[in-house]
Amino acid sequence: MNIKREKTDEEIIRRLKEKFGEKIISDLKNGKDPTIDVIVRGLSNIIFDEKEQLIKLGNKTQKRAFFNVGQTRIFMQTLLVANACKNLIESGKTTSIRSLYYNTKHTIGDSKENTFEEQEESNPIIEDIEVSIDALREELHLRANSKGAMVGNLTIVDSGDKIDLRKMGSGGWAVPSIVEPHTIQFKECEAKFVLFIEKDTVWGRFNEDKFWKKHNCIIIHGGGQPPRGVRRLLKRMHEELKLPIYVLVDNDPWGFYIYSVIRQGSMKLAYESVRMAVPEARFIGLSSFDQEKYNLPDEVTIKLNEGDKKRIKELLNYKWFQKKKWREEMEYMLKKGVKLELEALSSKNIAFITNNYLPEKIERKEWLS
């Protein structure tokens, strides 16, 4: 399944009605048990598309039937959430998935039965609906938490406001959760690449040193594992502005994983990879070979713990980490038994990362993809 084309609010409403309204009415009119088809999101239906280099969902579906005692509750919940999304879109508002949960939670009739007990019940249903109508939750007007900031040689329009990302001071523009084209549009752009930085404090170093000005680029962070808004924005800048994406993370399994999610998506959200992942994203550092290359002292490395080692071995089994260069990265990390944080480069001097490390890496094309 591919979800590439932008969809209007009207189109989303049409699909919600078709799938969760007209289909049910038609079943009833025809004397059939009302059912809805939902694409399976479990491991059994997750594939790695070698050609596209994306983690994706396959085509397995399952039925949810109203007259199946084991499915009645989830059948009703699905219609309830679909209806709430329809109302939300019609109202022209967006809301958080937590707020949607409260909005749809109520006691049924005179019973003591609640529509939902926990948000853990409504969240997967949102995902079911996304997959079923081939849309992202942002198109259902649902917001996630937002994190991250961006500055650089780009002008954007956000909800009608023109924002010059060259003049955003030390703070930057806070990346919102919904960055679809109807909210965020790209305008003047001189930038030649995008640099994604794992940590906000390191991003602060790049912004303070005006790295984006000197090297004509855009810099963005996501406060650790980037939230949906940041990932989607990376994808859009890559596709629409034709900019290469460089990823700068700690040299540890978590850093590799952050890169991995940006590059081909995650198994948990496999259905979103097509809209979120950037298979051409370039891993620019820190590399397991950087300690020797940059002559960093042993005392700034950190010993791998058992969890780190286990995680690296897991990553080594991922289909998307089978290239020779990747295996060397991870095997060397295991062999040395240490990891390295971005801030460790400060042992040279605090601006080494912006003045030397990054420019040299890009100049010499020392990245992995």
Place this chain on the structure above:
Amino acid sequence: MNIKREKTDEEIIRRLKEKFGEKIISDLKNGKDPTIDVIVRGLSNIIFDEKEQLIKLGNKTQKRAFFNVGQTRIFMQTLLVANACKNLIESGKTTSIRSLYYNTKHTIGDSKENTFEEQEESNPIIEDIEVSIDALREELHLRANSKGAMVGNLTIVDSGDKIDLRKMGSGGWAVPSIVEPHTIQFKECEAKFVLFIEKDTVWGRFNEDKFWKKHNCIIIHGGGQPPRGVRRLLKRMHEELKLPIYVLVDNDPWGFYIYSVIRQGSMKLAYESVRMAVPEARFIGLSSFDQEKYNLPDEVTIKLNEGDKKRIKELLNYKWFQKKKWREEMEYMLKKGVKLELEALSSKNIAFITNNYLPEKIERKEWLS
């Protein structure tokens, strides 16, 4: 100790030199053991100033001596960090405390002794230095993590860039870690108050509904417990723009605690209260009495767990929560045995919080301080 006056870079360098340079040299010249005086930051020196309604440090000091075997290491570490801060200020750059740790970490001479083993060793020394020279870490050019965003009827200048917070779209201006007057200046302001909102997704509701435009204010969030930059900005807007600060948090012990830290500071960072805390901050909700007042159904409340109950009992013992109204808030929460999230108001409708709840609360002056 009061740390109110703004200090220039030169003044900070002068204090660092005096306290950690000249004093030592003078000791040596006079044939005395070199020592430095550090203000005690532990519980024994933390006081609640009833008049100012602030958690503060007292005046107890302790000596650190070079020729005391138990203190040599920390004595040297203190000078090392003080020197690194001096260099940092002179370079005109800022950096994160993690980067400073790596910058000062090295093996001493031919020994196997490191200057620091963990960042947990260098962080308290930064706090010692702050207290010793009566400055905040931001004045030492040290950054913390940043979180949070702001929009509203205010124009600011951030690092030379003029930013109109009325035109920041759905994302807003990302609040940086250092918001001292040399970085951030306030310009045109029509706003009549500041609304601090605990959660970013709820802030998104207020921004989307242009609450700040309708009610002529500034809205800001800190992604949960607000970071230093957001707290300091609240303080500055309160003092310099003379704006009342309203605090909107979940109705749970964590929400009360967030309000409490904004209002009179925390014990851990008692020495910063004078520069960070806003004793006049107004708690606008959610109140423990809101469920009845707004006729919210039982199913949107959440049962207090044992941790919640324990925490409320602790809060009830805090000197700054002894006003009758505060005790009633907390005792009623305990009695009902439930808590209430901001999003629970969505059970009325998703814009109830912006269209009804908040305007009514402010109109009727229903806040606690």
